[in-house]
Amino acid sequence: SQQGEEDPQALSIQEGENATMNCSYKTSINNLQWYRQNSGRGLVHLILIRSNEREKHSGRLRVTLDTSKKSSSLLITASRAADTASYFCATESSGNTPLVFGKGTRLSVIA
Amino acid sequence: SQTIHQWPATLVQPVGSPLSLECTVEGTSNPNLYWYRQAAGRGLQLLFYSVGIGQISSEVPQNLSASRPQDRQFILSSKKLLLSDSGFYLCAWVTGTGGYGYTFGSGTRLTVV
Numbered sequence: 001s002q003q004g005e006e007d008p009q010a011l012s013i014q015e016g017e018n019a020t021m022n023c024s025y026k027t028s029i030n031n032l033q034w035y036r037q038n039s040g041r042g043l044v045h046l047i048l049i050r051s052n053e054r055e056k057h058s059g060r061l062r063v064t065l066d067t068s069k070k071s072s073s074l075l076i077t078a079s080r081a082a083d084t085a086s087y088f089c090a091t092e093s094s095g096n097t098p099l100v101f102g103k104g105t106r107l108s109v110i111a
Numbered sequence: 112s113q114t115i116h117q118w119p120a121t122l123v124q125p126v127g128s129p130l131s132l133e134c135t136v137e138g139t140s141n142p143n144l145y146w147y148r149q150a151a152g153r154g155l156q157l158l159f160y161s162v163g164i165g166q167i168s169s170e171v172p173q174n175l176s177a178s179r180p181q182d183r184q185f186i187l188s189s190k191k192l193l194l195s196d197s198g199f200y201l202c203a204w205v206t207g208t209g210g211y212g213y214t215f216g217s218g219t220r221l222t223v224v
Binding site: 030031033035040041042043044045048050088092094095096097098099100101102103104 | 117143145147153154155157160162170199201203208209210211212213214215216217218220
């Protein structure tokens with residue numbers, strides 16, 4: 001079953017603009033993670049935010065988590081053409097339970 | 112350093128043929144191992160996971176099976192492939208008891224014809 005649902009399904013922006021992707025989930029979580037997938041490749045872990053955290057930064061990435069609304073957002077600032085990829089959120093419900101992934105957002109950054 | 116190897120990268124198999132996909136991890140011990148499948152343009156579906164040698168948890172009943180003959184080796188198999196088995200198969204590992212990001216292999220594109 002898929003826990004996370006990303007929104008929008010697809011996003012197209014100009015280089016230099018910010019990209020925001022949202023993720024909603026249904027059950028309580030230990031942490032929420034964001035991954036990136038270039039076309040035809042494996043997923044790469046970007047950032048993890050724990051249930052007791054509200055915001056986290058990593059380079060040009062900013063992730064927020066609102067456990068009361070069961071939602072998270074991923075912001076990529078000053079996007080580059082190389083950011084073009086699919087982005088997935090994944091939730092871990094409890095220790096040692098497998099991650100459950102959403103369907104992803106396809107981001108296109110136009111140079 | 113910790114690495115994950117997954118092969119083959121692409122595979123075209125006829126319906127009814129057997130399947131064996133292999134995944135090995137280097138540079139860590141006692142990892143949790145996972146097989147996911149991704150349909151075209153879709154999210155990841157968990158197929159199997161293992162927290163130790165010989166231990167396999169199945170998430171989706173189907174004609175696929177998994178085995179973990181060694182600590183850092185995870186194998187996905189089928190005796191007879193179906194058309195619906197086509198997809199992108201991804202192996203992943205994580206160490207610890209939760210709270211860490213997964214490391215994924217580069218995937219196997221399986222086309223059943």
